[in-house]
Amino acid sequence: MARSSLTREQVLDTAAALVRRNGPQALTMRALAAELGTAVTSIYWHVGNRESLLDALVESTVQEMGTLRPAGRTPAARIVSVARGLRRQLRARPHLIAMVHERGLTERMFLPAQQALVHEVHAAGLRGARAAAAVRAVQFQTVGFLLVERNRERSPVQSPGEGELWTASAADDDPALARALARPTDPDRLFEDSVRALVEGLLTGPPQQGARRRTGTQERETAE
Template sequence: MTRMSLTREEVLAAAGSLVRQHGPAALTMRKLAAELGTAVTSIYWHVGNRESLLDALVERTVEELGEIRPRGRTPADRIVSVARALRRELRARPHLIAMVHERGLTERMFLPAQQALVHEVHAAGLRGARAAQAVRAVQFQVVGYVLVERNRERAPVQRPDEEELWDTGAAPAEHDPALARSLAGPVDQDRLFTDSVRALVTGLLTGSTGRP
């Protein structure tokens, strides 16, 4: 049964869901119309052709990345919250983020998160080049971490894997069995990310750059 009413936002939401699950190649006007229970002509009326639909999805993704809001009592807490939210959003829509990148809008997409970080590093007392360095360090930490996560997820099965390697008493962990057990166990990605960002932020805000 064909739907009698449909909004542009409903079309974009359904199209975005298809792309998130299966990638842009899976998005056809017929498949989208079937998903929405409407005629293909109705899709065209709301969003134009497929290229126009993809452009609209890119714009929608850019807008959604602009909705990140800092949370926490201190500038450091709020910076970490921005980093966590940005990682979550990037992880949730890899195909859409790739489309944004392909259209040359990556910097525009990251601008709201950068602006939020600028506000917090200013609140922490950083200014000028040092503030800019802090903002970029946090942004690159997030993006780099997400890329490593994706690469690990797509990597072929490792034989021997990390658990097997460290279970056999790999040096130099032979005198630190607790370390070996931890490296042989599963990785808590959320905790590792939060700990690494917090350590980075602490160093940035206290001026501890690690350089001699």
């Protein structure tokens, strides 16, 4: 591929694919040139040196993470859709996300998802500290779930496994519970169920203790 027919977008897309497959250490200018079928000098012409290329990949990843679009008829459904989309995007590019984190841009990367959540919790009637707590709870649930999920995927084969450990006696004499816990986990369903339960509690639960104290203070001031 001649330099004149190569674009910066093609270089970045191919570099991102290499990182997704094999990690940042596999991204060399020679490997990228071979993948593109061009000369190394052509890569330099389009994106500069390797550090400049990595910076461009990080910026591209941050921008891609800002493309989440809520879906659903209710605020609760749209909040769940944001969490679902965030998990999907994070799972699709773990090495790139790690690069974003190493460059201190994690908070900026999460800002669009947080803003989408803010819009939906406002639509559900939450304001102030309660709205902030809801946004953070959904973000932490999503990222925390993903970290546990990735750890389980990478862990060695367990012996004994869950199927051997969960007996009726281990489950407090609840054989149905023991059978359920002995079965392999369906992470997609577990994620949906856990996020939905969290969101329902956040949107319908009582105000936080601090909010109740402030309300009581305001009522006393009004009475006086």
